[in-house]
Amino acid sequence: MHPFRADLHCHSSFSDGTDTPEALIDLALEKGLSGLSITDHDTLGAYPQALDYAQKRGLLLLPGIEFSAYFQESPVHILAYAFRLKSEALLTLCGRHRKRRFERNLEIVQRLKGLGIHLGEIKGEGRPHIALALIEKGVVGSIQEAFDRFLGDGKPAFCPGKTISVEETLEVIHRAGGRAVIAHPHLIRKQSLLRRLSELPFDGIEGYYAKFSPERERKYLELGRKKEWLITGGSDYHGTNKPFSSLGSSWVDEKTFYTLYDHFNEFRSQ
Numbered sequence: 001m002h003p004f005r006a007d008l009h010c011h012s013s014f015s016d017g018t019d020t021p022e023a024l025i026d027l028a029l030e031k032g033l034s035g036l037s038i039t040d041h042d043t044l045g046a047y048p049q050a051l052d053y054a055q056k057r058g059l060l061l062l063p064g065i066e067f068s069a070y071f072q073e074s075p076v077h078i079l080a081y082a083f084r085l086k087s088e089a090l091l092t093l094c095g096r097h098r099k100r101r102f103e104r105n106l107e108i109v110q111r112l113k114g115l116g117i118h119l120g121e122i123k124g125e126g127r128p129h130i131a132l133a134l135i136e137k138g139v140v141g142s143i144q145e146a147f148d149r150f151l152g153d154g155k156p157a158f159c160p161g162k163t164i165s166v167e168e169t170l171e172v173i174h175r176a177g178g179r180a181v182i183a184h185p186h187l188i189r190k191q192s193l194l195r196r197l198s199e200l201p202f203d204g205i206e207g208y209y210a211k212f213s214p215e216r217e218r219k220y221l222e223l224g225r226k227k228e229w230l231i232t233g234g235s236d237y238h239g240t241n242k243p244f245s246s247l248g249s250s251w252v253d254e255k256t257f258y259t260l261y262d263h264f265n266e267f268r269s270q
Contacts, residue, residue: 004254006035007247008064009079009183009206009234012050015040015066016128018239021050024247025059031248035257037064037234039079041126042097047085062261065090066183067173068097070163074193076182078169079206079232082264083178090176096164101125104161111157112150127151128241143241170201177267179203179260181232185220186212198227208233208250230259 011017012024019027021038028036036059038046044065054061063085067078083090105122108130112119119133131146140146150157173180181204188194205224207217208231224231237247 002032002034004034004257005032005248005251006037006060006062006254006257007033007234007237007251008035008037008062008081008232008257008260009039009066009209009250010036010237010247011040011066011239012038012046013239014043014045016124016126016238016241018241021046022053024237025050025054025057025061027247029057029059031246033059033248033251034254035060035062035261037062037081039064039066039234041066042068042101043094043125044085044091060257060261062257063264065094067093067169068164069166069169071166071197072193074188074190076166076188076197077184078166078173078202079181079183080173080176080178081181081232082260083173083176084267087176089172090178093164093169093172098125100162100164104159105130107159107161108151108157111159115150115156117150166197166200174201177263179230179263181206181230184209184236185223186216194223198223202227202229204230204232206233207231208252210236210245211249230256232256 012019012021024038038050040046047063051061062081064081069076069078109119117139122129122133128143131143131151134140134146170180180202182202183206185194185205205220207221207224233250233252235245235247235249237245
């Protein structure tokens, strides 16, 4: 009998992962996980099929999503959990992100064209999909090279696109009944920025991440405990797009999982 483990951060082919929702659920069971949250970027597209499939396979599936936001001109990602899946406010925010990504993609493709790189139709909404198109074209050899040379912040084809604030994102998550968590806080380089973020009405922080050592996680765990926040964890698994992180490499225990899962089930019983 495996101990209870739940990975609360992974991505499917509905955003920038390579596995279908069904394949993610199958893999979670192979890894001995008891629970999972698919946290695609700015979309809930995986859930209509994933919830039914998880139930058939006997895996506990917690609705989740990872929102892109900005705070004082810095990018911040927010994990949301245990919300009403049919929340109009949440679905509207997803629609705004879909439009934002589409418009940004067009601008990036135009900038690449100005650099003499002509790409055809992009299969997907995010920068990783443009990176894959650059690989197919033979311009770069990897997703990392695509970001280092063209798509990363400040690079020749970078385009920030329209932004949505952290404050507005938190308001929408809470209106949908969800819990808002600071994702991968190690990517927030300025400690002053993290400190200001911690003064906003977050409900948790991702204290356990991918294959990080306990030493690297310590300061985020300390912040979470100080704020009396929920401390979540997950692998940030993307399939072959980020092969260094395997599903289940970070996880939460039964108590943490059910704190969120029971909250979600309150909506389903209403």
